[in-house]
Amino acid sequence: MTYAAPLSDIRFTLDDLGLLQRVAGLPGCEEVSIGLVDAILEEAGKLAGEVIAPLNATGDVQGASVENGVVRTADGFAEAYRAFTDGGWAGIPFDPDYGGQGLPWLVTVAAMEMFAAANTAWTLCPTLTLGAVELLSTHGSKEQKDIFLPRLVSGEWTGTMNLTEPQAGSDLGALRSKAEPDGDHYRITGQKIFITYGEHDMTDNIVHMVLARTPDAPKGPKGISLFIVPKFLVNTDGSLGQRNDVRCVSLEHKLGIHASPTCVMALGENDGAIGYLVGKENEGLHCMFTMMNNARMNIGISGLAIAERAYQQARDYARDRVQFGPIIQHPDVRRMLMTMRAQTEAMRGFAYEAAAYLDIAKRHPDTDARQAAQTRVDLLIPVVKAWCSDSGVEVASLGIQIHGGMGYIEETGAAQHYRDARIAPIYEGTNGIQAVDLVSRKVLRDGGTAANDYIDSLRSEIKTLKDVDLGAAAQLSTHLSAAVDALARATAWLVENGPGNQALALAGASHYLKLFGIVAGGAAMARAASGAANGLKNGGDHSFYQSKLSTAAFYATQMLPQADALATAITDGGEAVLAIEEDLL
């Protein structure tokens, strides 16, 4: 149940797939070299493997607990958090002016992958803080930034997102929490649920980002404002002041991520919680949307992360377990291991690619280039979130299966990965919501332009493959071409039929997202195969690069053929989805 950071695989993705090169020349990234990144990730890997990972199983058993509003995290969590902030890991991608490292997201996600693989429940705390920093960096006033950012970027304080209410999940427009103006601040009352690390004992203060309605706000999504609600108010000298009227009422009993306190929060049970408006009134959802790409990226990364960890554990077990010889020699066990491995590598190549576009969209000196990258990010992010989180569950399930009966026994640890992985398709926008976002906002709204640009770029990449000797992965370009054709077919069908019949288009939305993910993963595998072929030509580690070619070949023959079936389900299957009357279901 140990975790060894897959440094060679991550290095391969960053370097041999050409991703770091895309980012290294950007303003502020001039000093980002593979040497520097290696050094950073090696340290991150140590922290993940030696400090954070050993708390994964114990945290699962112990969980978080609450008594009189005080949440105790599992043993060792606070110490691990201190090691994390001491190492400066809380501020990897952030503005050096506020104490951040100013590194690209491409490097950040690599580190976040390791932390999430080590301990998904623990890593949620810094992940939520990342979101709060993003929000304040973009929408906070100078004064708000000066007060809160240094302490969030350093990790001295953590951040939360207080969005969901019992009647307002996917539909945030239905939320009811109130914010009454009161001098230079607001008094907030309401109940929030599913608040990750809404209360804990790892830091002195917690900065809640809270959505609520002001008294005259319009109904629905356009009447929601965003507020900073610190657990402890902050004096002008930066010291902590009085306790704010925000309290953890209870914790949820969940399928997994037991060590992550999922809080029911009561705001304003007494005088009203003091909150500071971020941005303008009624623009809260808009503010929130600007950080969603990063948040969704991180959830996708956590799917990848659990997949990697589940793979390592299953592989080690398969080497040791003897039933008719070591079970790693049985073809069906190898099929499962190769599926886990190929899915994991495809996710990594694809999700890191999206992170590179995020950096280009933020940093490129040319406006058009920034805009083009942002369009690509917007297109890819729902796929990163949903495809990687679904794949994480599938891979963790294979991890159980390889363990046989032992996989079902909790002490083995394979089941924890499966339970922990299962949240990612749900939170930060369910995967159904991601699919609707992809089809309606990212494909239909621009008449398929962004999607077709992406498809064209894949076709260009496939053409260049023809000049490369892919060895074991020779059949990849044929299978990838066919899969891209299927994606093009589905896209064209959506663009043609969606405007006239949105329900019919949305009936295939999840299939479209999966199809997109399989193809995008295939493109990442093509880059991997190409990079491996290049590495071989340059006399690199023969076994390593050969195994990358074999993994790409596996993906080509086992994953990519699914694309056509998904396209057919989209083009032919929508009517049957909608046919049965509600009360006959």
Next chain:
Amino acid sequence: MTYAAPLSDIRFTLDDLGLLQRVAGLPGCEEVSIGLVDAILEEAGKLAGEVIAPLNATGDVQGASVENGVVRTADGFAEAYRAFTDGGWAGIPFDPDYGGQGLPWLVTVAAMEMFAAANTAWTLCPTLTLGAVELLSTHGSKEQKDIFLPRLVSGEWTGTMNLTEPQAGSDLGALRSKAEPDGDHYRITGQKIFITYGEHDMTDNIVHMVLARTPDAPKGPKGISLFIVPKFLVNTDGSLGQRNDVRCVSLEHKLGIHASPTCVMALGENDGAIGYLVGKENEGLHCMFTMMNNARMNIGISGLAIAERAYQQARDYARDRVQFGPIIQHPDVRRMLMTMRAQTEAMRGFAYEAAAYLDIAKRHPDTDARQAAQTRVDLLIPVVKAWCSDSGVEVASLGIQIHGGMGYIEETGAAQHYRDARIAPIYEGTNGIQAVDLVSRKVLRDGGTAANDYIDSLRSEIKTLKDVDLGAAAQLSTHLSAAVDALARATAWLVENGPGNQALALAGASHYLKLFGIVAGGAAMARAASGAANGLKNGGDHSFYQSKLSTAAFYATQMLPQADALATAITDGGEAVLAIEEDLL
């Protein structure tokens, strides 16, 4: 979280799909009519819904516990068991001479589906007893039958299977428990693990079926014998005698089925447990194999059962939950519900068909007809076990997803179905073992004869569909034909390549099993569509039959297209499965 037995759907499967008609004329089944079966299943449904189902969630929370070898089952379990035996449900398919009902397996599986849907953990106890009865009925001596069968068939005592040891799971040939002859019995010593209901407080006695080795037995699978080891010895007058030297040492902490005690059993810690040889020495595995078809059938049925229960719960939630309107109206939620529904109905149609073949194989007056049915059973059973258990997990996972955030909260109950469902792909032979069994024993061993016979029978059925107006499911025969072609292509490839390269064939074994399941489920949906068209023509319930046609149309367009991709993974993907050296994985 209630469960309502799906009596109309079960009746539809038994009657409109023509299954009951195949069985009703068999010797001993002369009185089996749809009217009788309706009455039986209505009673079974009441017991399942009113008595057994309410204990599902409470049993999950409370679990089973052990202290000093005494296992306490969850509150209400013993009372529910008494209601079950009082109703005569323990003996549905068994010989009336020993107190059974003499009903066909086709009816038995329908009742077992309801019990397992109501409470999977509870139902494992009677399921294991069914296995013990099968074993003793086939291989026990007259004396053994007379002593044990009446009390097992009535359910007064329960039965267990003591097979697994720490080093002997899939490879039973590796087991080490010893049986020393001692007069008319044997003294058995050893440790067994994963013994379901190995100890409990619901009956006065437990009859363990134990595999062990006699002193001079050959090594490996041919040196294993089968013994009856009762918890309490039985006096000649049938009363209980002394406590035998078999003891529950501990219970496992499992991902799911918490209420089912999974015991570590110690045999012979003192004088050796007294055991009675069943059949001949060294023929234990052979004896065990004869009951495996029924046992595996029941595991497949439990996958179907959890799918049905998860569907009901998700549908009810989707009707009640409002986010931008009732979520049941959202196309992606409908897609999930329809997937759950279509998978469930396909499983039911297919698994019940296999049960009908089981009855024909047991009861048909003609030897050739019995043999042909047995060949078909042998072919279909691994598919029933593995495809239905995998599908049960998929469906339960969709059930969580439809609940959104609430699905991850344990109190909702959706997560329990998911946890409970996950054992079925593992026990009673992992699904990997099923796939190997299907490909090596059922397809390659006879050169594809049985598989091709099945494929031919499907093609004949498809031909007859041409004369039926399938309405909404008109496209079914096209998609089914293509899927059958894919199965035929994969079968031909296996038969051609398997004998020369077994590893390559087995690399695709799980894909082949899934492909087989999808096609077999499609054939069941074709029978359903045909039955529904017939029902409509005869003026049956319009909405009901129309919904069956729509479900078949959904299966045709959403599930059947996957067949081709699976065939390609088999024919093109095997080499990549085996390519990477072990130490590079």
